[in-house]
Amino acid sequence: MTIVVQSAAAPPGYTWLKQAVADLIHRSDLDGKIPDFIRFAELTINRRLNLFPKEVEVPLTMTQSSRYVPLPTDYGSPVALWLTTNNPREELVMTVAEQLPVDDAVSAKPRFWAIDGARIAFGNPADAAYTLAFRYVQEVFLSDLAPTNAVFERARDLYLYGAAAHSALFTRDDPQLPVWKAEFNRILGEVAAELSRSKGMANLRTDIVEILPSSYGYNHRQGYYRALKLLTTSATWCRLIRPAPIRKAAVMTICL
DSSP: OOOOOOOOOOOOOHHHHHHHHHHHHTOGGGGGGHHHHHHHHHHHHHHHTTOOOOEEEEEEEOOBTOOEEEOOTTEEEEEEEEEOSSSSOEEOEEOOGGGOOOOTTSOBOOOEEEEETTEEEESSOBSSOOEEEEEEEEOOSOOSSSOOOHHHHHOHHHHHHHHHHHHHHHHSOOTTHHHHHHHHHHHHHHHHHHHHHHHOOOOOOOSOOOOOOGGGOTTSHHHHHHHHHHTSSHHHHHHHHOSSOOOGGGTTOOOO
């Protein structure tokens, strides 16, 4: 008898979701589009559950002799950075990585900073373990840097069926679309009800059809934030999404 020992699988996250979508839709030619399908599904989920980007502030600490600090895993976009070692705190000067005045030979107190990949970069290595306060907009979308979130942990199949439905919209000929849409809406309703019970968040919107135009340029992170801000008021998104009156007959229709 042969005994097969399987290694422990990594916890399901963004990488797992991309592969699960590929397995479900059976279209190897769409692998490069799957991140877009997931992102469109997330836009719907975040709107229907009222999960919008928000600013947060967290403490960070520099390592002596290093000029880098890792970004928080839920980082979306920067707002400001302060040196808090002394009181009152001092706001540091933000620039872009290409224009950051770098001198690796001289350790010093931080003055300039920039976002460099998944790190905050400073012009000089730190000459002490300085404390910082970093204010940023949280990333509400899944990514390689933020592979999971609270809603994804509750309902991975919600993201799976939402992304699959968007793939069917993209191909325009998949008979599975009604099935995937129905599953998406069913699971979304369950998640919204659970959130409402546990946190008092009765935020599921089931009386409208919301269709995001494809011209927002969703391949750029800031494009998502601009789109979400534009959708803040009903008057705005009604003009952007559907000029005609929105009818109650659209109850529980997927926001695609």
